[in-house]
Amino acid sequence: MQTHPPLDLSIGQDLVETVLNRFYERAKARAAKLGPGYLSLWQALENSTAGGKRVRPRILLTAYLNLGGTDTAAAARVGAAFELLHTALIVHDDVIDLDFTRRGLENVSGVYRGLATAAGVEAGAARHRGLSAGVIAGDLALTGAFRLLGSAEVDTDVRERLAEILDDAVFASAGGELIDVDLSFHPDAPPIAEILHMERLKTAVYSFEAPLQAGAVLAGASNDVVTTLGLFGRDIGIAYQVVDDLLGVFGTESTTGKSSFSDLREGKRTVLVSYVARKPEWAELSGLIGNSELTARDAARARELLVSSGARDHAQQLVREYADRARQHLDCPAVTPGLRAALSTVVDDAVNRGR
Amino acid sequence: MQTHPPLDLSIGQDLVETVLNRFYERAKARAAKLGPGYLSLWQALENSTAGGKRVRPRILLTAYLNLGGTDTAAAARVGAAFELLHTALIVHDDVIDLDFTRRGLENVSGVYRGLATAAGVEAGAARHRGLSAGVIAGDLALTGAFRLLGSAEVDTDVRERLAEILDDAVFASAGGELIDVDLSFHPDAPPIAEILHMERLKTAVYSFEAPLQAGAVLAGASNDVVTTLGLFGRDIGIAYQVVDDLLGVFGTESTTGKSSFSDLREGKRTVLVSYVARKPEWAELSGLIGNSELTARDAARARELLVSSGARDHAQQLVREYADRARQHLDCPAVTPGLRAALSTVVDDAVNRGR
Known part of the structure; x- marks a missing residue:
């Protein structure tokens, strides 16, 4: 039986990181112009994306490359879009579950609850402030997912099918x-x-x-x-x-x-x-x-x-x-x-x- | 001085309603297949979009038609996308403000709080359930906005600029x-x-x-x-x-x-x-x-x-x-x-x- 040495995903995975890094760098630069608080929110959101196992981009790249795809840059953008979707969903899931930590670290809501508490806000209001920041941050990650998907250079019919899949x-x-x-x-x-x-x-x-x-x-x-x-x-x-x-x-x-x-x-x-x-x-x-x-x-x-x-x-x-x-x-x-x-x-x- | 009789926006505005109605009809049909509770959420979300003054589509159509645009169908889709963005933002704004009504009617969170209360859930938990439904519903409206924008039949460069504007x-x-x-x-x-x-x-x-x-x-x-x-x-x-x-x-x-x-x-x-x-x-x-x-x-x-x-x-x-x-x-x-x-x-x- 013929063996099939696994294709190397590492170039694609590195590109996913590059796309995500650029996305956050650009967003933080824009946010800083609107106010220091907004920059902090983006920083907290970026931390939610950092350190993940990139399960979704990896799976996408596995299918893409093994089906003969060669435009790794486009696949990396779409993979990064799924990673941002994942960020959006976990940030909002944490809001719904009233969770302020994830994997032992403060999540977006935890960071904002902490800032409010440090500023002397009482516990209930600080918690609410944290959750509010989580709602906003999840919206930004969800928007980012659609933006990254839309920015992949692909044919119109492919773009429409991808948009439908994400939807x-x-x-x-x-x-x-x-x-x-x-x-x-x-x-x-x-x-x-x-x-x-x-x-x-x-x-x-x-x-x-x-x-x-x-x-x-x-x-x-x-x-x-x-x-x-x-x-x-x-x-x-x-x-x-x-x-x-x-x-x-x-x-x-x-x-x-x-x-x-x-x-x-x-x-x-x-x-x-x-x-x-x-x-x-x-x-x-x-x-x-x-x-x-x-x-x-x-x-x-x-x-x-x-x-x-x-x-x-x-x-x-x-x-x-x-x-x-x-x-x-x-x-x-x-x-x-x-x-x-x-x-x-x-x-x-x-x-x-x-x- | 030459007078300029206002252009008739009514055809475009009717089309916006048609696009929104179809969007919700399709979503409700899909949601019903996943469970009756999901259909109810979409119904509550549709009620949040209903009855608005359509300020944003009207303004978009005003600019578009007075600048010589003739593809009213495409403009209506983009206008409807802005209306869904508006719905998403007010639904999440209400979650953040802990508001359960808007314009004297129960909003998405209010409907879900009411359902939980009727089912015997205690006040705090019912409130939280209402807010959770609001978080989810806002995400769906935001996703709908990007979907409608993406479905407008326009050139690639126009689509990219529109996506950037929405972003x-x-x-x-x-x-x-x-x-x-x-x-x-x-x-x-x-x-x-x-x-x-x-x-x-x-x-x-x-x-x-x-x-x-x-x-x-x-x-x-x-x-x-x-x-x-x-x-x-x-x-x-x-x-x-x-x-x-x-x-x-x-x-x-x-x-x-x-x-x-x-x-x-x-x-x-x-x-x-x-x-x-x-x-x-x-x-x-x-x-x-x-x-x-x-x-x-x-x-x-x-x-x-x-x-x-x-x-x-x-x-x-x-x-x-x-x-x-x-x-x-x-x-x-x-x-x-x-x-x-x-x-x-x-x-x-x-x-x-x-x-």
Whole structure:
């Protein structure tokens, strides 16, 4: 069997960084003219984009280059647009979740809450000021995503299809965010299918389906390939999210970057929680999670229950199922062996991260 | 002197409504497939766009048609994009101001707070749910603005200039919103120049400068005309905002659609308040405004102080000055007599509204 050495993505990834750096440099220069406070907001927003794993540009470049795309500059701009979309969505998601930190660092709202507190503003008002800055900053990142997409030098019909893909991604993500908000108000844990639907809309579409399809469209791939990559992205995106649910409870802080208590303390509606909600262990588990004072001992007991009820096994089984389905989409003539090999690596990375 | 009968904007304005209706019909059909809750959000968002005065599309069409533009369909799409931008900004502005009504009706956040309250959610959580829905809805309107702009069938270079104008408008508006939030935390009323700077950025740019320039670019006007319309838009936009400050205190609810108490109760930083802050009347006025329990008697006294201190006269003088400066920009060869006549009407309408 022929082997397919992976294409080198590093030039494209470096270009993504260059595009993002230039975007922020230009914005900060303009913001400084309007006032020092505005420059600070842009700086805080830039920090939200910095240090990410660039999952979406990488996936886009993987599809693009393996489909024979050669205009790496254009692909990098579109990849950077997806990275800014990601920034916009996490900044607004943090506002909605009333989170003031992300990965252990203050986010935009945290920085602004801190500034207000330092200026003597009382706690509630300082919090509100932080959230207001988050709303504004997310709008700027979202606008930046459309701007970067529009500035890629591509044919009109390609540009229109890319705009539609980005639009669809925001549409799905907003719908998923809304369902997530709705679910958090439900006293009962929803069925697993509803959790998967929400996770797919909220994150999988803009993180996997859309960047893969954008890369394919940009490379001039056939509709068959674009459709196949959408189906592949959907399944691997769902697998990725279920892994997220597992890591949120069983992962270590050093690999996930967030406390392994936070999902439990928040009582986050995950595939794990939904599974237990239909089991006898729910009586005990529901009394432990969703409590901001949850102790290390409580957390250890909650993990035990998630294992003994079979929730962890079930989630791991779901990951394998969706990963297999994703791989099966690649078994079609429209997908070249090189692309298949590259996307298999995407599957492996998604499934094995945090291990 | 030759007279210039005004061009009929009605066909263009009807087309703007058609574009907006189709945009929402399509979005609602897509949203319904993802869940009934998502359809409700789109319905609430559509209600935020409904019933507006379409100030921005009207201004854009005025510039476009008087500069000889003939593709009314394209101008209507771009006009509708500015209307959606307006919707996005007011929905997020309401989130930031913790407002749950606009013009006496529940806004997106108000509808969602109401739904949560009806479902038995306690007040604080219901409020938060309302605000979360507002964040999501504003993102959808902002995305819609870029989508409509991108879907206008225009040449690539025109499309790029339009995208830049829309981007600049969001950039300015976000900066103005941030300064507005900052000012609200300052114990002292800022100098009038700062208020004008904030009002220009927050509202005048996206409401006047940008739609006028977009109309001119779309009509293929010279750079001279585009620049002149920007300067005109800046000055008339500032005049419009100072009129807003006056109407907020001295207007009647029937003409402004909002309570003539709300600016006083909020202690809103306006040109009027900044003027009095440097006068002896401030000692008394500062004790009356910014109090949510302000009575009709207090309001009457506050108005007396705004008159006796000279604040009202000063604001009216500012309106005249900026309106005159706006008119002077039109006295240049690049502006045709027809366009000059049409924009003079824009000045008159801005200055005389609410009378």
